Amino acid sequence: MFTPNEISTSASTLFSAYASLAASMMLVRSMANELIPPQLRSYLFSAFSYFFTPLSSTLTLVIDEHCSMVRNQVYDAAEVYLRTKISPNTDCLHVSKTQRQKHLDFAIEKGEEITDTFENLQLIWRFVCTEPKNQYSSERRCYELVFNKKFKDKVFDSYLPYVLLRAKAILEEQKEVKLYNRDCPYGDEDGSGGGMWGSINLEHPSTFDTLAMDPELKKFIIDDLDRFVRRKEFYRKVGKAWKRGYLLYGPPGTGKSSLIAAMANYLKFDIYDLELTSIFSNSDLRRVLLSTNNRSILVIEDIDCSVEIQDRQNQGDEYQVQTRSKLTLSGLLNFIDGLWSSCGDERIIVFTTNHKDRLDPALLRPGRMDVHINMSYCTSRGFKILASNYLGLHHRSSHHLYGEIEGLIDSTEVTPAEVAEELMKSDDANVAFAGLVNFLKRKKAATEEVKEEAGSDKNEDQEAKRLKTDGNVKKIRIVRNIRSRGVRGRTRGR
Numbered sequence: 380m381f382t383p384n385e386i387s388t389s390a391s392t393l394f395s396a397y398a399s400l401a402a403s404m405m406l407v408r409s410m411a412n413e414l415i416p417p418q419l420r421s422y423l424f425s426a427f428s429y430f431f432t433p434l435s436s437t438l439t440l441v442i443d444e445h446c447s448m449v450r451n452q453v454y455d456a457a458e459v460y461l462r463t464k465i466s467p468n469t470d471c472l473h474v475s476k477t478q479r480q481k482h483l484d485f486a487i488e489k490g491e492e493i494t495d496t497f498e499n500l501q502l503i504w505r506f507v508c509t510e511p512k513n514q515y516s517s518e519r520r521c522y523e524l525v526f527n528k529k530f531k532d533k534v535f536d537s538y539l540p541y542v543l544l545r546a547k548a549i550l551e552e553q554k555e556v557k558l559y560n561r562d563c564p565y566g567d568e569d570g571s572g573g574g575m576w577g578s579i580n581l582e583h584p585s586t587f588d589t590l591a592m593d594p595e596l597k598k599f600i601i602d603d604l605d606r607f608v609r610r611k612e613f614y615r616k617v618g619k620a621w622k623r624g625y626l627l628y629g630p631p632g633t634g635k636s637s638l639i640a641a642m643a644n645y646l647k648f649d650i651y652d653l654e655l656t657s658i659f660s661n662s663d664l665r666r667v668l669l670s671t672n673n674r675s676i677l678v679i680e681d682i683d684c685s686v687e688i689q690d691r692q693n694q695g696d697e698y699q700v701q702t703r704s705k706l707t708l709s710g711l712l713n714f715i716d717g718l719w720s721s722c723g724d725e726r727i728i729v730f731t732t733n734h735k736d737r738l739d740p741a742l743l744r745p746g747r748m749d750v751h752i753n754m755s756y757c758t759s760r761g762f763k764i765l766a767s768n769y770l771g772l773h774h775r776s777s778h779h780l781y782g783e784i785e786g787l788i789d790s791t792e793v794t795p796a797e798v799a800e801e802l803m804k805s806d807d808a809n810v811a812f813a814g815l816v817n818f819l820k821r822k823k824a825a826t827e828e829v830k831e832e833a834g835s836d837k838n839e840d841q842e843a844k845r846l847k848t849d850g851n852v853k854k855i856r857i858v859r860n861i862r863s864r865g866v867r868g869r870t871r872g873r
């Protein structure tokens with residue numbers, strides 16, 4: 380133990396030692412200033428600082444907004460990722476929302492810090508903005524990521540890849556599916572200047588849950604889409620372009636367009652709705668298709684009506700010259716194959732038609748449209764989905780007309796669109812179901828009548844053929860007249 384006297388003596392000794400050290404330092408410094416040239420002096424000073432400053436235990440990564448002229452993906456990912464890490468300690472935030480956005484966007488203010496933890500490792504993110512150097516340059520923005528040096532490898536190998544992946548997933552979740560078409564060729568609604576394609580948000584509410592289809596077919600389509608999106612490496616390995624073609628065929632109102640919307644909503648892929656009648660040449664088509672993005676669905680509706688189907692092989696030279704610059708179906712198919720082979724990833728193309736039998740065989744060739752989907756008339760299994768969605772009736776036992784409707788639907792050619800329309804007529808299940816039963820009965824009767832007429836026409840033709848071979852033309856005319864009068868009479872009488 381020291382006495383107060385001893386403490387005071389030691390303190391004054393220490394103070395005088397420090398004072399003499401400081402005086403000698405000043406002396407050395409003033410001598411150095413006189414003797415050593417300024418450049419050498421500054422070099423010695425930095426070397427001195429290097430050796431005598433305590434070593435920092437932290438490492439700071441600077442993540443700039445741009446690398447050369449292009450955006451830095453790590454910066455963009457950090458911006459998205461950090462939105463989900465805003466803590467109650469954050470003092471200032473930027474908040475924004477454009478007219479088309481469904482959710483609010485947050486961003487931290489310059490100078491703000493966000494703390495993150497990853498597998499017991501603590502990291503600090505700091506948003507830094509530096510004023511432009513002159514009027515020609517712009518503000519420099521970057522994130523600084525600060526952490527303990529000894530975790531450098533973990534940050535590079537695990538944390539940063541994790542941030543990139545998380546940001547991608549967050550963007551996917553938030554993505555608003557867009558519908559592009561060429562009706563407004565002066566840019567999209569965000570004002571981003573799409574040029575060839577204008578876009579609006581796809582507001583189509585169709586999903587696989589709302590689609591009235593046989594459950595097996597629905598499952599097959601979902602599985603096929605899932606397999607397609609996860610097979611990037613497979614396509615690369617086998618040397619095939621990463622694309623998939625679907626041909627949807629069936630009568631109007633069976634849900635072809637609804638299925639396309641459901642696919643887009645499921646995959647979060649944008650839709651490019653291509654009206655081929657607005658394309659006049661192959662070069663036009665090339666320009667338009669090259670300006671579409673990856674992870675999208677290119678849709679060509681009513682393909683049988685869109686392009687004149689020409690068998691080019693059978694045309695003369697003159698014809699070839701005339702049509703060289705025009706768009707033909709085979710030109711379109713060859714181009715799409717070529718385009719996708721050279722650029723573009725994760726592309727889906729969908730053709731729809733009401734008449735599969737009228738399509739060019741080139742389109743149906745194996746390998747061209749990978750999946751052919753028959754969108755058929757409504758079945759009792761499809762009705763189950765509609766009754767559940769429209770009226771909340773999930774079982775046959777939930778309404779006394781349910782069973783009768785199922786029987787009628789399975790024996791009548793009625794589209795899901797027609798059934799849906801009847802179900803929408805009232806919120807009261809009794810009224811809606813009674814209306815549907817009436818509609819189905821009328822439809823069934825009309826269909827049977829048409830079949831009957833077709834059958835009698837067929838018989839008539841067969842008989843006419845027989846009479847013709849007998850050389851009795853007069854008799855043919857008589858038979859025809861009698862038959863047609865008979866049929867008309869029956870029809871009117873109903």
Ligand SMILES: Nc1ncnc2c1ncn2[C@@H]1O[C@H](COP(=O)(O)OP(=O)(O)OP(=O)(O)O)[C@@H](O)[C@H]1O
Pocket residue numbers: 589590591592629630631632633634635636637638733754795796797799
């Ligand atoms: N399979 C279905 N499931 C649920 N709703 C359907 C289905 N099919 C049709 N609908 C209803 O009918 C409407 C019209 O259907 P959609 O436009 O999808 O038919 P489409 O097959 O594309 O007809 P088109 O050949 O005339 O283009 C849809 O908006 C939807 O309300």
Ligand SMILES: [Mg+2]
Pocket residue numbers: 635636637680731
């Ligand atoms: Mg359609």
